[in-house]
Amino acid sequence: MSQSGLDRGDVLGAPYAQSIARPATIHVCSACGHEESRWAGQCSACGEWNTLVEEVRRHGQRAARAGAAIPGSTGALTPVPLGEVAAAAHARLQTGIGELDGVLGGGLVPGSLVLIGGAPGIGKSTLTTMALAHLTAAGRRTLYVSAEESAAQIRLRAQRLTGGTPLAIPVIAETDLGAVLATLESVRPEVCVIDSVQTLHSAELSSAAGSVGQVREVAGEILRVAKARGICVLLVGHVTKDGALAGPRVLEHLVDCVLQFEGERERTYRTVRAIKNRFGSTNEAGVFEMRDHGLVEVLDASAMFVSEATRAPGSVVLCAMQGSRPLLVEVQALVSPSELEPPRRVAAGFDRNRLALVLAVLGRHGGIGLGTADVFVNVVGGIRADEPGADLAVALAVASAARGVAMTSPAGRPLACFGELGLTGELRSVAHGDRRIAEATKFGLAPALSPDSHRTVREALAAALGGRQRSPRVAA
Ligand SMILES: Nc1ncnc2c1ncn2[C@@H]1O[C@H](COP(=O)(O)OP(=O)(O)OP(=O)(O)O)[C@@H](O)[C@H]1O
Ligand SMILES: [Mg+2]
Structure with a gap:
């Protein structure tokens, strides 16, 4: 201070x-x-x-x-018809990372403020460093402001990412907001990374860095300078697993674009999706894999997940949508007798409350009661399947695990499915059904079980388990 x-x-x-x-x-x-x-x-x-x-x-x-400023009393402005407003048509800045540019709607818009939120260690600094390295190499004026790591640490990471090529990204390691603002004014970069908004500190407030007041003040001041000078800012923000940390949430309305960086830290796959985008759709998502030399775009994630699918009891393939792109991903379940009351329900990549609903529907309408069993569900690869379309896949994976029957097609291919479960046991259609089916067909997983082919969860279970039902392994 x-x-x-x-x-x-x-x-x-x-x-x-x-x-x-x-x-x-x-x-x-x-x-x-x-x-x-x-x-x-x-x-x-x-x-x-x-x-x-x-x-x-x-x-x-x-x-x-207090409402003392009566409109018109001081400094009245003259409204301008929209048609007469000078529209600056700047070309978007390409970050060189196709998946990221796609999520942004075609690249960074000059002068815009992008918030990149993600859990600690997910790869935010890696992604932003890679983007800046490309922009710098393309001749853009850039600046990397690190309020978390020393310049030496950033250099080490950048060396790993670029394979030791000369690093031209200008960096400052500073936590004081005033110093950062002054640097922005003097350097006037076209693109700047602030890593992270929670560790910068405004000396004008007595509260600690990362508090709601500080985060708001820091983002507000950076926004002011960025808009005045036409600087595109990538603002990094930490979010805890449940999104509870006040920090980035209070900024969402301030910034032009909010990107969510997700995935399990221990796994290698990461997804980037736009939660808010003033310059593009929020339907796009990018898939990356974290390797030792940085984040690598996964252009054909479906092929990879299908080839890795186990085809064992408890495994099915979900025809998911990542934004506007279909993705085939394996959903696994394990059902085992419980010693706990109530039994365990553990879900990774799928909402826990949604799992409770799926289990209730399975018990009531599918004849598979799991009241005395622990149930574990995992969406492979750290992918999050947070959409109603994943219900059927979870239900079938759990049923397959409970019955000890592998769900595969007659040709031995993994079973693909999607659909929402209604509370009365009906299968409800979900968005982009045709694109999901097309993706399954492309990888030889047709026909996929879906609301188009079956009306109820009971029918879908009968089709998936066929005559292959063994006696229940877990007491129903
Ligand atoms: N040598 C390496 N090989 C493979 N992966 C690595 C290597 N070094 C780091 N990583 C990966 O990079 C991740 C950290 O990336 P990064 O520092 O960009 O994350 P971050 O989101 O900025 O983290 P923080 O919240 O600490 O700022 C690690 O969790 C690890 O998965
Ligand atoms: Mg970091």
Whole structure:
């Protein structure tokens, strides 16, 4: 934190010096907007707990909040008809990573702010370093601001990623927001990476780096400079597994584009998808594999997952959609007698509540009750199958595991399926059914079990298990 001469209190005494050195901050309730001069656990106006967030008090802020600024009283502006607004048609900047450019809607839009959120260690720094390396090589002015790692650490990573070729990316390792803003003003990069928004610190606020107030202040100030100077900023943000960390969530409305970087850290596959995009669709997703020399685009993920599918009991292939692209991915289940009450339900890559629903439908409408069994479900490769279309695959994988019967086609190929389960046991159609079926056909997995071929989960189970049902291994 910056220490001015006055801070040291040699003339004025410490308490007084502090109040001069640090611009006044206020604590604003995020629930009702009430302002307090000090932090408190509970808002005295609305009674909500833990809603006071520190903000820098800017000139006239209180008057504006109180509604004292009557429109038209000062500095009225003249609205311009949209048709007369000068539209800057800048070409998008290619990051050289096809999957990333696709998710962005064709590349980075100059002057835009992109938030890249992801769990710790998922590969955010790797992705942004690779993008900057390409942009720098293409002759763009770039800047990498690291508030987490030293310049030496960034160099080591970049060397690993580029195979030791000369590294031209300009870097600064700095945590102070003021210094970063001044550098942005002087360097004026076309593309800048801020890694990460939670570790930059504004000296104007007393709260710790990463707190909601700090994250908002840091992002707001960077946004101001970026928009004024036409700098495209890639803002890295950490999200915890359940997305609970306040940080990036409070920024989503501020930025132009929010990318979510997902995958299991221990596995090699990663997906990047747009949650919000002011310059493109949010349907696209990119698949990567983390290798020792960086993230490699996986152009034919379906082929890889189908070839790796085990075809053992408990394994089926889901015709999933990753954005607007179909993807065949293996879903595995394990069912075993439980010693716990209630039994375990563990899901990786699939929503746990959704799993509870699928098991309830299986028990009630499919005749496969698992009340005394532990159930584990895993979507292979760290892929997340967070769509209703994955229900049937989970149901069939669990049924296959419970019955001890492998679900394969007569030709011995893995069984492919998709569809949503309704609460009355019906199969409901999902988006892009034709594209999912086309993908299954392309890899020799036709016909796929789907709401087009079967009406209920009972019919689908009968078709999948056929006459091959063995006596239940797990007490129903
Ligand atoms: N030599 C290596 N070979 C293969 N993979 C590696 C190697 N070194 C690092 N990785 C992978 O890179 C990941 C870390 O990447 P990166 O530092 O870009 O993640 P991050 O999201 O920026 O993490 P953080 O949250 O710590 O900033 C590791 O989890 C690991 O999977
Ligand atoms: Mg990092």
